[in-house]
Amino acid sequence: MIDEKGILFVLSGPSGVGKGTVRKSLFDRATDLKYSISMTTRSIREGEKEGTDYFYKTKQEFEDLIKKNRLLEYAEYVGNYYGTPRDYVEETLDHGKDVFLEIEVQGALQVKENFPQGVFIFLFPPSLEELKNRIINRGTESEELVKNRLIAAKTEIEMMDAYDYVVVNDEIETAVQKIQSIVQSEHCKRERVAKQYKKALEADFS
Ligand SMILES: Nc1ncnc2c1ncn2[C@@H]1O[C@H](COP(=O)(O)OP(=O)(O)OP(=O)(O)O)[C@@H](O)[C@H]1O
Ligand SMILES: Nc1nc2c(ncn2[C@@H]2O[C@H](COP(=O)(O)O)[C@@H](O)[C@H]2O)c(=O)[nH]1
Numbered sequence: 001m002i003d004e005k006g007i008l009f010v011l012s013g014p015s016g017v018g019k020g021t022v023r024k025s026l027f028d029r030a031t032d033l034k035y036s037i038s039m040t041t042r043s044i045r046e047g048e049k050e051g052t053d054y055f056y057k058t059k060q061e062f063e064d065l066i067k068k069n070r071l072l073e074y075a076e077y078v079g080n081y082y083g084t085p086r087d088y089v090e091e092t093l094d095h096g097k098d099v100f101l102e103i104e105v106q107g108a109l110q111v112k113e114n115f116p117q118g119v120f121i122f123l124f125p126p127s128l129e130e131l132k133n134r135i136i137n138r139g140t141e142s143e144e145l146v147k148n149r150l151i152a153a154k155t156e157i158e159m160m161d162a163y164d165y166v167v168v169n170d171e172i173e174t175a176v177q178k179i180q181s182i183v184q185s186e187h188c189k190r191e192r193v194a195k196q197y198k199k200a201l202e203a204d205f206s
Helices: 019-028 059-067 086-094 105-114 128-138 143-158 172-205
Strands: 008-012 071-077 080-085 099-102 119-124 165-168
Touching (some): 008 105, 008 172, 019 172, 059 071, 071 086, 080 105, 128 143
Parallel strands (some): 008 099, 119 165
């Protein structure tokens, strides 16, 4: 059967590289992508909203979700849990809609095991110095947390080869356009495969 499910796109990259900024700019444009809102145990930041940025959970609530297998993937990242709701992603893909995840690397690797047909994009900083400046200037984390996130960034960058695409986030506009191009070309690839499959089926039955 021709696969009519949606495509799963996964965006990762070190903390402060600009994943959230690029994703929001992508979603501000006309897009058919559906964003999967994650669950987290981290505290809500000023300006964030429950159900828009995250679903905020206690540690106990999060561990219950893990036990009940309600998460497609989850990871402990710099002292907090983060995870992707399984039902939302599976149901949306089954309805033929594309899903976009913005998650860290350990979680992305778990997703890759279950969805090898997914499209994995790594957002890379123009330089490590710029990465550090961005996370410090965002001003949302204490000095210690910034330090821990930068330590995690090193390990994350080492895993970059596991991704299908690397996009450098120098100019936001350029990075967003590149991700839009990736989305379009992945659709074209699948259309081509579907056409080839259809042709082979017709030949079989003629
Ligand atoms: N291309 C860019 N040029 C300059 N500044 C940028 C760019 N992209 C993002 N920023 C800024 O860098 C900071 C970090 O961006 P953002 O919060 O989107 O990163 P993130 O990768 O989502 O981080 P985290 O993983 O910690 O949530 C923000 O202050 C944002 O405004
Ligand atoms: N494995 C997962 N990682 C996630 C998920 N949602 C967000 N994240 C990533 O966590 C870090 C920290 O996020 P922050 O909002 O505290 O700055 C960042 O890399 C996010 O992309 C998820 O569901 N699973």
